[in-house]
Amino acid sequence: MSRSPAPRTSTAHAIEITGVDRVFTTRRNDVVALSGIDLTVEAGEFVSLIGPSGCGKSTLLRLVADLDTPTAGTVEVFGKTARQARLDQDYGIAFQQAGLLPWRTVAANIELPLKLHGVASDERRRRCAELLELVGLEDFPKAYPEQLSGGMQQRVAIARALAESPRLLLMDEPFGALDEITRERMQNELVRICRETGAAVLFVTHSIPEAVFLSDRVVVMSPRPGRVVDVVRAGGDQMGTSHDRTDDVRDVPDFFHTVARVREHLHGSPQPRGGETR
Ligand SMILES: Nc1ncnc2c1ncn2[C@@H]1O[C@H](COP(=O)(O)OP(=O)(O)O)[C@@H](O)[C@H]1O
Numbered sequence: 001m002s003r004s005p006a007p008r009t010s011t012a013h014a015i016e017i018t019g020v021d022r023v024f025t026t027r028r029n030d031v032v033a034l035s036g037i038d039l040t041v042e043a044g045e046f047v048s049l050i051g052p053s054g055c056g057k058s059t060l061l062r063l064v065a066d067l068d069t070p071t072a073g074t075v076e077v078f079g080k081t082a083r084q085a086r087l088d089q090d091y092g093i094a095f096q097q098a099g100l101l102p103w104r105t106v107a108a109n110i111e112l113p114l115k116l117h118g119v120a121s122d123e124r125r126r127r128c129a130e131l132l133e134l135v136g137l138e139d140f141p142k143a144y145p146e147q148l149s150g151g152m153q154q155r156v157a158i159a160r161a162l163a164e165s166p167r168l169l170l171m172d173e174p175f176g177a178l179d180e181i182t183r184e185r186m187q188n189e190l191v192r193i194c195r196e197t198g199a200a201v202l203f204v205t206h207s208i209p210e211a212v213f214l215s216d217r218v219v220v221m222s223p224r225p226g227r228v229v230d231v232v233r234a235g236g237d238q239m240g241t242s243h244d245r246t247d248d249v250r251d252v253p254d255f256f257h258t259v260a261r262v263r264e265h266l267h268g269s270p271q272p273r274g275g276e277t278r
């Protein structure tokens with residue numbers, strides 16, 4: 001008997017941001033980092049934030065992660081307050097710098113969040129082995145971060161973010177420091193990891209092709225004040241969903257069209273950038 005898939009344990013959105021402003025008050029002036037942000041990320045969906053430096057991408061991610069609080073509006077994560085979601089460890093975080101502890105081995109870095117939350121050592125070891133395989137580092141549990149390439153370090157950071165099987169990943173330019181070839185390889189890995197874990201992702205990047213390749217939707221932002229100027233859907237027959245992306249997708253017409261659309265929206269922002277013709 002065929003039937004529709006079982007309902008998820010929670011029907012709540014992964015993220016629901018409503019009417020969010022963030023104003024930083026400094027001694028000299030007020031900086032409106034974010035203004036009137038409304039954004040929903042569905043469970044299992046991949047959403048990228050793109051926009052020029054200073055448009056509030058990191059600020060928005062920090063609000064979701066409860067590392068900062070909005071001046072106005074609300075942020076919910078799986079139907080809870082951002083604070084409660086943080087306490088419940090509902091998400092993993094990965095930033096541009098891998099942020100590994102240099103005096104700990106790869107395995108010890110990955111196990112750290114589990115250790116901090118009182119997971120027994122047998123279970124930690126089992127989970128670590130699983131994660132090492134997921135990120136393709138099964139031969140390196142005993143290595144130290146400095147013995148690994150940048151891409152490998154970033155994979156350790158992703159494994160650590162996934163340690164507690166979060167339903168949501170928050171990633172701020174996680175591949176920003178990598179060379180182009182490693183970067184594309186990491187993008188392919190991330191597609192596979194999301195397919196296997198079903199995690200939703202809110203992903204910050206400066207790269208238009210990276211945003212389009214990885215995402216179901218690309219949120220284009222403009223600065224001063226930071227606003228959402230447009231949301232571009234990346235999908236269709238040729239591209240599929242964010243879980244279907246393979247290297248071939250980088251060459252299909254829909255990919256190029258979507259890249260062009262995001263670029264237009266970026267250039268149409270109220271901060272024209274001189275000299276650009278495309
Ligand atoms: N703690 C802070 N105090 C004052 N201004 C800040 C602070 N954090 C960010 N800003 C300002 O808010 C704006 C958005 O910053 P940010 O979110 O880091 O942008 P992005 O990540 O898009 O480059 C910038 O103008 C930045 O200078």
Ligand SMILES: [Mg+2]
Pocket residue numbers: 057058059
């Ligand atoms: Mg930033």
